Amino acid sequence: MPLILDMDPGIDDAVALAIALTDPEFEVKLVTAVAGNVSVDKTTLNALKLVEFFNRLDVPVARGAAKPLQKEFVDASYIHGASGMPGYEFPAVTHQADSRDAVSAIYQTLLNASEPLTIVATGAYTNIAQLLLDHPEIKSKIKQLVLMGGSLSGGNVSSVAEFNVFTDPDAAKIVYESGLPIVMIGLDVTLKALVNSETLEQLAKLGEPGKMLHGLITYYKDEYAGGKPLHDVNTIFYLVHPEAIKTKKYPVYVCTQGPAQGATIADTQNRWSNGKTNALVGLDIDATAFNQWLIEKVKQMAA
Ligand code: BDR
Ligand code: CA
DSSP states (O other): OEEEEEEOOSHHHHHHHHHHHHOTTOEEEEEEEOSSSSOHHHHHHHHHHHHHHTTOTTSOEEEOOSSOSSSOOOOOHHHHTTTSSOSSOOOOOOSOOOSSOHHHHHHHHHHHOSSOEEEEEOSOSHHHHHHHHHOGGGGGGEEEEEEEOOOSSOOSSSSSBOHHHHHOHHHHHHHHTSOSOEEEEOHHHHTTSEEOHHHHHHHHTSHHHHHHHHHHHHHOOOOBTTBEEOTTHHHHHHHHOGGGEEEEEEOEEEOOSGGGTTBEEEOTTOSSSTTOOOEEEEEEEOHHHHHHHHHHHHHHHHO
């Protein structure tokens, strides 16, 4: 499956990228970085580190937006550490980011593709919104946007907002109003797929990739009673196991201002939307299947 990944690695982004780069199911055409968990310089560097770690220098990494469209940039280094990928000593990076900025790189990749491509976005949607503003005609080359972000049931940075949408709500609004097919994998899914300590222990035994991912996840400060939510990895899981995620079509609205800034509101009773929907929203997940798949994928990396 050909893919473009737009992300802010970030520990859970790193696990998602590791799987996408190593699972033969996926053909990663491009990785673009955005400011989010840490600065865009660091998220770009982290993507390069992973591409080198997995010896995938054929995959271009392009640097994207350094800040949200309108809001001030606030990172999440309290969760992901100052570097965004602590817990493992990566060798110094030897190759460079692509000379194109993220928007130009995505645009050209879509233009050159023989079929419309899936874009998976696991950071703030600043790069994607900018692409749609600069090149609205490119929509016909986008098959779907699979987005980590949002929530119908309470937030993780405010009582209503999830981090990726909250970081750049103006970008999220543009994306949700784009008319493109959207799959929303938000907290309603990701907080139900916690990676428990047994899974984490198993990863540690799976060669250098397992050691690396175990190191990162051990550091990761996003923790609940039953384990850690590897939010972004759920998007990759969805692509190969859509049957393991319960979904429903809803009209979803993004709140950009005030105390509900960054909230994603689904018009579940169709009071405002004339029967129209704009997103397939993830509501539940088979957490056991997710944990088993994760171990399987890391085994494959180590083989
Ligand atoms: C999202 O916020 C980031 O910190 C994670 O990488 C994930 O994309 C979860 O709310
Ligand atoms: Ca992320």
